Amino acid sequence: MSTAWRRPFCRRSLVVGLVLVLTALAALGKLAYIQLFDGRSMAQAASEGRTVPHTLKAQRGRILDVNGRVLAQSLERYTIVGDPKAAADFVPIDCTEKTRDNCHSIKGRPVGADGAAGVARLLAPDLKMNAMELGGKLSVPGRYVVLAKQVTPEVKRSIDKLGLAGIITAELSSERTYPHADLMGPLIGGIDNEGKGVAGLEQTENRQLTGKDGYEVYQQGMLGQQIPGTMTKSNPPVDGKDVTLTIDQDVQWYVRQALKNGRDRFHADWALAVVQDTRTNRIVALADTDDYQAGSDDAKIHPSRAVAETFEPGSIGKTISISGMLQEQLHTMADKFTVPDHITVDNQQYKDAFDHPTKHWTLAGILQNSSNVGMVMAGDKYPDQKRYDYLTRFGIGQPSALGLPGESKGLLTTPQTWDRRTRNTVLFGQGYATNAIQLTNAIATLANKGVRSDQSIILNEGKTNANQVRVVDEKVAASVMNGMESVAEEYQSTAKVDGYRVASKTGTAEVADGSGGLTGIISDWVGVIPADDPHYVVTVVLKNPTSSDGVFGSITAGPVFAQIGEFLMQKYRVPASTPRTDAIPVEW
């Protein structure tokens, strides 16, 4: 009896033992197989699983003003991404003494909901979003849903502390910020979602501003840390280069204020101004009255008015015609003319802007009084081809060297297409269209003793006065400047800059408005200050100004010029002018 149970027990034990031995042998066999035969591929698969390429994002370069103040820069931001599937499985851990380090609570209170609702409740305060809306976003099928974009690192860090790893992740992105966005929105332009410049200087300087992303390939541990000695490839990111403009933010701001004041004072549609340093041909300010914010869609759609708006320069064009006549030795500034207030040439009647008895004016006097009749008389022997050539040489109708997006080169047709009237109207700035940039450089050519240089808006050390072209002789430029100074003296009451001599020319032209009729008015003023030692050329243009004293450029654009000129002289501490002693007579 006592031994009868032992046999089956032993047999069973033996069977169980055998099964265990077989299992152990199978495991051992598998282990041996893996170690001896399959080891390499297994190890490779494991290391491949751990090896992850990590992109190292390059920062887009900044745009700075001439003094190094930031106009555009990129900041690191995050895109918060949710995993709806993981969110659905979320069960909050109540905070107790034991779970203190890894629990969920909202301001010390329990979350009170599972799944997506719980995640949304936890996340909503940090993202400053509605918990219901967030819950809705997380309650969709799939494993990837973007919850918020352009989240600051500070917010991202507080999200990291919520204990939602695996449900909520943050992807690094960047945001382009413009500290003074409205200062010159269209000029700066903007970037698209991929970070590529699509408008303004962001577009033209995109190549310079764009960096090159780098990467690192290494094996990472569970917490994402690099396992030492496992980095197989790496390439450091190269940040985009900064672009420094020649624009001075202070001047830009002040010019914009002056333009806005002028626009409001004269009820103009818009106003624009260009300030150019005559010694370096750098653009110091390129302002208008538009309020488009840099980076906005408006700034991307609308180009800067200073380069995009074209208009007939009006009487400012007389300076170019007179320069050509003097250069061709057809006249001198002191040549005497008897000028009525209207004249008929080739059955075409030309009138001055105001009625006056017949005057004894010199060519300087014709310029000072802006006489269209006088210009037609003086241009009697001035060939059409020369009229065209000098306009071209001064840069009218030619693309500027700035290469800004949306820049219009204006409209200057060849002399063969000119009719009997146009061939004479071009003498006083009508019959062709230009923009403020071209006009500024044309007058800067006279200020620079007859040499025209490429303008620049990007500060490029060591490269100044590129592409210099002599347009007229130094003497000719000086004579025209002398005449322009007499013009400025004529308008002392509206556009005087105390202590400084100014050489300027004013213009008023009828332009086509939306309807196509010549109902629009462009009033403009170009001035060189100081006239005896030119530092700056300032062009001011107003569209459709109205004033009880008239709409002439001298009355509307002139005061705005004077305000800007005074600021420039104060800011850059330009020495005061010496008294004028060499004025060419304007009457005889």
Add this chain to the structure above:
Amino acid sequence: MASAARTVRSRATPGKGHPQSQPISTRPELNLVKGTQTGGRAMVEGARRVISWTHTRGTPMMHILVAVIFLATSMFGSLMLRTQMVQNSFEATRVQNSISNLTQDVQDDQNKLDQLQASLPDKAQELGMQPQQGLNSIDLQGYQAPSSDKTGGQH
């Protein structure tokens, strides 16, 4: 069949295919000695044999000892270094994160500063401040600088 063939060959070359038929060799040879001792005594015996073996070689015992210690130290050192590297890796990741956090903070603060700077002119205008206007200048034409010997005596 096979055994018959072997038999034939063995006869052709007697003494090669059948070692058992050879007379017992008188040469000294290694024989398996069955151990009569167990446990610690066997180990002691083994160590003693290793030591005695080393004495039969040209290398003194000290050299072997140094080599073994060196090997062990190297392995241990390598292990320690590897452990340290892993620790440092965690530390490096932490510091790296900290640096990138600080860089982000600096960027954000710089941006705030830039924005404040950019708003200064507008704020100044709101406060009613005006840019300097008018011109005050001193005309130095005709002014003669005092000669050096005179300036020396002026106090």
